[in-house]
Amino acid sequence: MKTPEEIVNIMLKNDAFSQWLGVELLEIKLGFCRLKAKITAEMLNGFSIAHGGISYSLADSALAFASNSKGNLSVSIETSISHLKKVSENDELTATCIEINRGKTIGLYRVEIKNQANLLVAVFNGTVHISQKLW
Amino acid sequence: MKTPEEIVNIMLKNDAFSQWLGVELLEIKLGFCRLKAKITAEMLNGFSIAHGGISYSLADSALAFASNSKGNLSVSIETSISHLKKVSENDELTATCIEINRGKTIGLYRVEIKNQANLLVAVFNGTVHISQKLW
């Protein structure tokens, strides 16, 4: 059985888009993940703030890592995000994913994204389907 | 009063991330938008399929353009997405955003994303806050 670190290293190594986002793994353990990313000029939208897809993508990566960390291949079914505060260029976002509930086939996770001032910028909820295939 | 085309041209011209996504505007009218994007290698995740953030970002751009097209500055409050089918490299996604409801300060929009085979790959729902500021 692979450890959470081994699983996430495999996932992250091949995850071109998380690499484009500059995702840095801060912490991974069973059902838990903390990621960091810095907002670059390429991530901004027409309002000169980070595109909503950036926070979503960071949260979705955190969800993928946390939900796969227990060894079963898991994929996101349904996710939602509330954008609470503007994110600007050079902001450093930290996404923390925790497990709310995990059954045999369905898991519920929550991600909170904070900026460098420790202010909550987005809340994300994700439901995953847990397969019986192992990493 | 600016037309939907004028508003979206301003938004898209300054939207670095939508440009990175290769977003192409197919159609814009009051409360409606249709966008296209092609999946590149940089958009893939560790499963070698498009990262969930790519479909989300495309949908979120469609939401931004459709909800701002009526002239009032609008920002997304809460969005959700269900990923229904895997998206692979070179797939061409079309996102169609329609207006479900629009009050004075709150609007509800839905985006459907289909691939080149016209199969539904994701459904996105977005609630926006409509400000009284005009474009």
Next chain:
Amino acid sequence: MKTPEEIVNIMLKNDAFSQWLGVELLEIKLGFCRLKAKITAEMLNGFSIAHGGISYSLADSALAFASNSKGNLSVSIETSISHLKKVSENDELTATCIEINRGKTIGLYRVEIKNQANLLVAVFNGTVHISQKLW
């Protein structure tokens, strides 16, 4: 294999709360359901409009019937509702549930609720888990 009608008759016969709501089955077929209910004084909240739970419950019943109609026991995992218009005493609501997507274990359904003037009062999205147990 039971028909959609047979399945829903079993479900509805034992569904005390749907009965309390006065749910009337208008139409049931594979992956589709249409229900009706009339708003009574007992369903109102402190604003003298229908409690949000009433529209939700009607939609949730429609989801249960439509998603179970294909013969596999199905339960709701994650649902969301947007309340668009006030619902008043004596309003007659019609909830129409359609199937958006159905895999082997996960299904996505949408319910629209309209009032007697055919105005959209709520939109509901529901994800269900489809078990391998048959009705």
Next chain:
Amino acid sequence: MKTPEEIVNIMLKNDAFSQWLGVELLEIKLGFCRLKAKITAEMLNGFSIAHGGISYSLADSALAFASNSKGNLSVSIETSISHLKKVSENDELTATCIEINRGKTIGLYRVEIKNQANLLVAVFNGTVHISQKLW
């Protein structure tokens, strides 16, 4: 300016459906509410478990009380609920609503529902629109 207790007493006194649910107010303060209700036979669905609408309604009442407690009339825009564990007759549910974020016109709240064994049975997220009208 009315206190949270005064506001919720007005709301609850006229809230016929919360009364039908047997909602008992355990605690109310600025942006926070805790409610209790006991599951009766009338609240069950065709699976002999509590109808999904019951947990939703309890959470929606908690949201209404917590979000109105600060003095501005507030109404729910968009809500979602994940049902995590079956709820049976005679179960005693406690719904705790906390404020996640509150701007001038939009507020985000979360409700957790636990049963008498302190197990999490549902998680609810609610976005409200905050009007400038005072209670």
